[in-house]
Amino acid sequence: MTLVDSRIVLPAIAITSMILFTEAAADATQAQTSTPQSTTANGYQPRWWKEAIVYQVYPRSFKDSNGDGIGDLKGITSKLDYIEGLGANVIWLSPHYDSPNADNGYDIRNYRKVMAEFGTMADFDELLKGIKQRHMKLILDLVVNHSSDEHAWFVESRKSKDNPYRDYYIWRPANAAHEPNNWVSFFSGSAWKLDPATKEYYLHLFAEKQPDLNWDNPSVRQEVYDLMKFWLDKGVDGFRMDVIPFISKRERLPDLPPAYLTRPQYFYAMGPHLHEYLQEMNREVLSKYDVMTVGEAFGVTLEQTPTLVDERRNELNMIFNFDVVRLNRDGRKWRNWNLPEMKAVYTTQDKALDVHSWNTIFLSNHDNPRVVSTFGDDSPGFRVPSAKLLATMLLTLKGTPFIYQGDELGMTNYPFTHIEEFDDIEVKNAWKAEVLTGKVKADDYIANLRKTSRDHSRTPMQWDSSSNGGFTTAANPWLAVNPNYKDINARQELADPNSIYNYFSKMAKLREKTPALVYGDYEDLDPQNMKIFLYTRTLGTDKYLVVLNFSEDNISYTLPGGLKAGQLQISNLGTKEQNTAALKLKGWEARVYKQ
Ligand code: NOJ
Numbered sequence: 001m002t003l004v005d006s007r008i009v010l011p012a013i014a015i016t017s018m019i020l021f022t023e024a025a026a027d028a029t030q031a032q033t034s035t036p037q038s039t040t041a042n043g044y045q046p047r048w049w050k051e052a053i054v055y056q057v058y059p060r061s062f063k064d065s066n067g068d069g070i071g072d073l074k075g076i077t078s079k080l081d082y083i084e085g086l087g088a089n090v091i092w093l094s095p096h097y098d099s100p101n102a103d104n105g106y107d108i109r110n111y112r113k114v115m116a117e118f119g120t121m122a123d124f125d126e127l128l129k130g131i132k133q134r135h136m137k138l139i140l141d142l143v144v145n146h147s148s149d150e151h152a153w154f155v156e157s158r159k160s161k162d163n164p165y166r167d168y169y170i171w172r173p174a175n176a177a178h179e180p181n182n183w184v185s186f187f188s189g190s191a192w193k194l195d196p197a198t199k200e201y202y203l204h205l206f207a208e209k210q211p212d213l214n215w216d217n218p219s220v221r222q223e224v225y226d227l228m229k230f231w232l233d234k235g236v237d238g239f240r241m242d243v244i245p246f247i248s249k250r251e252r253l254p255d256l257p258p259a260y261l262t263r264p265q266y267f268y269a270m271g272p273h274l275h276e277y278l279q280e281m282n283r284e285v286l287s288k289y290d291v292m293t294v295g296e297a298f299g300v301t302l303e304q305t306p307t308l309v310d311e312r313r314n315e316l317n318m319i320f321n322f323d324v325v326r327l328n329r330d331g332r333k334w335r336n337w338n339l340p341e342m343k344a345v346y347t348t349q350d351k352a353l354d355v356h357s358w359n360t361i362f363l364s365n366h367d368n369p370r371v372v373s374t375f376g377d378d379s380p381g382f383r384v385p386s387a388k389l390l391a392t393m394l395l396t397l398k399g400t401p402f403i404y405q406g407d408e409l410g411m412t413n414y415p416f417t418h419i420e421e422f423d424d425i426e427v428k429n430a431w432k433a434e435v436l437t438g439k440v441k442a443d444d445y446i447a448n449l450r451k452t453s454r455d456h457s458r459t460p461m462q463w464d465s466s467s468n469g470g471f472t473t474a475a476n477p478w479l480a481v482n483p484n485y486k487d488i489n490a491r492q493e494l495a496d497p498n499s500i501y502n503y504f505s506k507m508a509k510l511r512e513k514t515p516a517l518v519y520g521d522y523e524d525l526d527p528q529n530m531k532i533f534l535y536t537r538t539l540g541t542d543k544y545l546v547v548l549n550f551s552e553d554n555i556s557y558t559l560p561g562g563l564k565a566g567q568l569q570i571s572n573l574g575t576k577e578q579n580t581a582a583l584k585l586k587g588w589e590a591r592v593y594k595q
Helices: 006-013 021-028 073-077 080-086 121-133 152-157 218-234 274-284 305-309 339-352 383-396 425-435 442-452 490-495 500-512 515-519
Strands: 054-057 090-093 110-114 137-142 192-195 200-203 238-241 292-296 318-320 360-362 400-404 521-524 532-539 542-549 555-558 567-571 582-585 590-594
Touching (some): 054 080, 073 121, 080 121, 110 121, 110 218, 121 218, 137 218, 137 292, 274 305, 318 360, 339 521, 339 532, 360 383, 383 400, 383 500, 383 532, 425 442, 500 515, 500 567, 515 532, 515 542, 542 555, 542 582
Parallel strands (some): 054 090, 054 400, 137 238, 238 292, 292 318, 360 400
Antiparallel strands (some): 192 200, 521 532, 532 542, 542 590, 555 582, 567 590
16 A cells, blocks of 8 residues: 555555545545544544554665675665565664664664764755655654764763753763662663762663663653654654653652662653653654554553553553564563463453554564564464465554564564673673673573574575675674575575465555454454464454464364354465364464455
8 A cells, every 4th residue: 555645545545444545545644643534444534654564674784786885775775675575564664873882772772863884964855856766665763762862961960960951861960879769771780870970870771872761851752752853843743752661750759669670661751741741752753744643562461551642641662562462472581472461462452442542463573582582483384374374364453563674574582592692782681791790691591592592683685595695795793694695595486476475465465455454443352362363353344354373283173162264365374264163273373354
């Protein structure tokens, strides 16, 4: 679906249950707070960002155009047809701003400058032009809970206690010769760093080189709104907002209660002025543009979600809630998850929201391991079907789907064996804090990272079978390419009609022409089943049934409640079965039926 002129496209897909999309599309060109002209049969206001399929690009690892071993903007521009061919119509670009790269661009030195390794502003403009030419949209990463310590604001701020920028960050004196409180950083150790110049501590919830901005200072907020306008005026279509629930800190910065020491995100998130600041941002910036916003909502519970995304509150359009992607985690440690747990999250999410709220569906991103290795089965026999099953789920659950680069190829986790192979600051800091202090055995630490590391998703894209997977002509890319690139790569998948990429593209087309798969009500029909995920999406008289076998077993499955499968719309293993209650499912089989 093209997104720019939905007035032309939408009537082609309008069906009885979808009302007056032409009007809806017209009002999408107005500010996002405008009064809707129409709703779907079940009461949703149609919006382009609800119908979008978002593809996340991590620029460092996507495509290197100049042979320095690092992906760049020109590389992305050269692959826009590939992204469009997949059926995605919005690109989320992970940070492309000037940065010393303590945390791969999530530490920004200059919000109005392109990272030199990625190219120039002219390259950015070219990329945006190429995206617009294809009637796609671009959202940027807005990283404003913190900046880099090399940002001009912090360089000034740390100079003296009376510097005009002092209050742009969060400074505190020592507390009885110790850190001001017991807050911990997500990247190990205390969240406070003593700065020699003024002998005070500054707060950094992430790396030392990522000082937290002081959002209680109105000048900081104004700076953020100005930089947002800078990019919106260039024509970008919205933002993914990095750890946005952390921007408002608790009054007087109290100690973390012991129960939160291992999950501090629930203490840092949803501070007292969060809603006020988001509403101000909306008033000052977002309401003036037709944009999409998605907040990275680490530490936000499903129950709290509507307070951020209910459209009547004018805050965000949707958030990333981590309950599904972190089902497999206990703190940093891997835990075995099961299917009923996952289904329960989707049901809770669905019940927490109503027609005034919207959400995302995502199973991976640059902070998580590869989707097929985590929620599917990356063994040779099941990698392809399980990746297709996960694509089926991503594109048929309720919420805007986000796919992370390389997952459309079924790229897998990297076979890490040594600490030296990792790049991630989180891994390196935790190694020092846990392994070098003898708290955790090196082998156990690496074994856990083999399942959980963020670097799995950051290894370069595998474009073809040439050296380094065609990602770069350099001998050494910034992070090693997965050795399986000769078997798993884009060139091979584009040529194979049965590839994961081509299946994803077919699924995207099915979603595009099926309003029920976007707006339809969701119902889980077999919540306790350990292997089968069975759900319906219903919009007016249109009902779709999704059957997913989350196991390698062949299963004879009788649909519950006298249900019959209906007409087959798509399947990942080429079944012909339809109009029956008795299904013979193969391992990792996925099917979508129209009732
Ligand atoms: C969340 C980002 O997704 C992650 O990559 C980063 O390390 C932290 N926020 C800090 O910006």
